[in-house]
Amino acid sequence: xxxxxxxxxxxxxxxxxxxxxNYCASGRVVGAYLKGKTWMIPENxxxxxxxxxxxxxxxxxxxxxxxxxxxxxxxxxxxxxQIELTYNSNHIxxxxxxxxxxxxxxxxxxxxxxxxxxxxxxIIETVNHFRCVDLSIESxxxxxxxxxxxxxxxxxxxxxxxxxxxxxKVGDYKLLANEVGGMETTDPKQVKTEMKKLLDDYNQKDxxxxxEIVEFHVNFERIHPFQDGxxxxxxxxxxxxxxxxxxxxxxxxxxxxxxxxxxxxNWNQERGWLIDTCLDGQDIVKTYLDYFGIQYK
Numbered sequence: 255x256x257x258x259x260x261x262x263x264x265x266x267x268x269x270x271x272x273x274x275x276n277y278c279a280s281g282r283v284v285g286a287y288l289k290g291k292t293w294m295i296p297e298n299x300x301x302x303x304x305x306x307x308x309x310x311x312x313x314x315x316x317x318x319x320x321x322x323x324x325x326x327x328x329x330x331x332x333x334x335x336q337i338e339l340t341y342n343s344n345h346i347x348x349x350x351x352x353x354x355x356x357x358x359x360x361x362x363x364x365x366x367x368x369x370x371x372x373x374x375x376x377i378i379e380t381v382n383h384f385r386c387v388d389l390s391i392e393s394x395x396x397x398x399x400x401x402x403x404x405x406x407x408x409x410x411x412x413x414x415x416x417x418x419x420x421x422x423k424v425g426d427y428k429l430l431a432n433e434v435g436g437m438e439t440t441d442p443k444q445v446k447t448e449m450k451k452l453l454d455d456y457n458q459k460d461x462x463x464x465x466e467i468v469e470f471h472v473n474f475e476r477i478h479p480f481q482d483g484x485x486x487x488x489x490x491x492x493x494x495x496x497x498x499x500x501x502x503x504x505x506x507x508x509x510x511x512x513x514x515x516x517x518x519x520n521w522n523q524e525r526g527w528l529i530d531t532c533l534d535g536q537d538i539v540k541t542y543l544d545y546f547g548i549q550y551k
Contacts, residue, residue, distance in 0.1 A: 255285075257294040267301045277302050279324050312549045316497040319391050328361075331546045332391075335539075336360055338505050339493065340383040343486045345508035349376045356380055375414045382410050383486065390494040397457055398495065400449060406487045407480050416482055428481040435515050439478035448477050465525075467495045468532050472521045502543065502550050504535030 258266075260274040267274065278286040278293045282302040286295045313321075315331070322332035341356040350372050351359075358366045359380055386409050393402055408425030411417050417424045427445045440448050456462070456470050474488045489506065496503035506514045510531060517528025543550050 256297045258297050260293045260295065263295050263299075269301075279321060281320065314497075314500050315502065315543065315548060315550060316391070316394050316500070318548055319497070323388065323391060331542060331548060333360075334542050334546075335503075335505075336384055336387050338538075338542075339387055339489075340380055342505055342508050343489050344376070344380060344383060346506065346511045346514070347485055349379065351376050351380055360384055375416075378413045379410060379486075382412060382414075385409050386486075386490050387493070390490050391497065394494050394497040396498075398453060398491065400453060403449075403479075403487065403491065406490055407483055410483050410486060422481050427479050430481060432478055432481065434475060434478050434484070435519055437476070437519060439476060445477060445479045449479055452477065461499050462495060463499075464496075464501050464532075464536075465529060467492055467499070467501070468529060469521075470495070472518060472528065475518055500551065502536050502539050504532045505538050506531065506535050507538065510534065 260271050260278065264271040264274045274283075274295070275293055277283050278288075278295065283293075283295055283299055285299060286293055288294070318330075319332050319335070321327075322330045327333065337353075337357050337360055340360070341351070341353050344351065344356075355365075355367065355372075358364070359377070365377060386406050389406060389409060396402065404425045411422075411424045416422045421429055423429060427449070428442050431442060432439055452470070452473050456466075459466075462470075471488050471492045474491065475484060478484045480487065493503045513527070513531045517531050521528055540550065
């Protein structure tokens with residue numbers, strides 16, 4: 255297939271080059287891809303229909319995140335969520351990096367520590383988690399699958415000290431039994447079967463409610479399919495699924511982790527505890543959206 259540049263396509267379509275780039279950046283040109291900083295566009299692609307400027311349809315949070323990620327926008331909602339998701343999720347799991355240190359790593363791609371020592375794994379997993387957030391945004395519209403979940407784990411744990419252990423399977427299910435919060439989890443021999451059942455049941459529907467996404471998270475954490483990293487992978491899955499279903503995602507603050515663990519442990523007896531904790535985390539994200547002027551349902 256022959257590809258043309260945005261300059262060449264603009265002459266064929268009779269529009270400005272900027273309009274062509276905007277069409278591509280918003281995902282409206284089938285088959286277009288970036289080569290460096292140049293859009294490569296299939297020569298026979300059909301020009302997208304012009305959108306009504308007065309349309310009441312508002313862009314979703316996912317639309318905004320994809321656009322800001324594509325154009326490397328600094329200081330927007332994409333930037334904000336990267337830092338807040340990564341800092342809080344890692345801190346829940348014991349990371350000692352501060353919020354400012356997490357932000358510094360994201361913004362400068364360097365490490366700024368003063369009179370302090372931290373685990374190398376904390377730094378590696380912070381950088382890896384930024385990539386996992388990107389993967390969750392890029393894959394948001396796709397059906398949830400084992401391969402995607404394993405890919406999240408692979409990205410999160412690659413390069414860590416765990417990844418060098420023979421018994422630790424990066425990007426694959428656990429070999430050794432483990433616990434979460436003092437609770438037993440699925441036997442390693444049954445993980446593949448239980449994960450397949452969980453995903454088959456979940457994927458019977460194309461769209462899900464907030465409570466259904468939270469319920470999937472509970473069931474995923476109870477299986478605890480990986481040797482380590484289950485909490486972060488599980489919360490990333492919930493983030494992806496909220497974006498897919500046009501639901502404002504939630505961030506479990508490190509300061510609320512005791513309520514979060516209580517809700518997971520007592521889900522069968524009282525669902526409201528975890529739902530309320532997740533709704534509280536959703537309210538946090540809504541304050542970000544209000545600040546940036548992003549509408550939501």
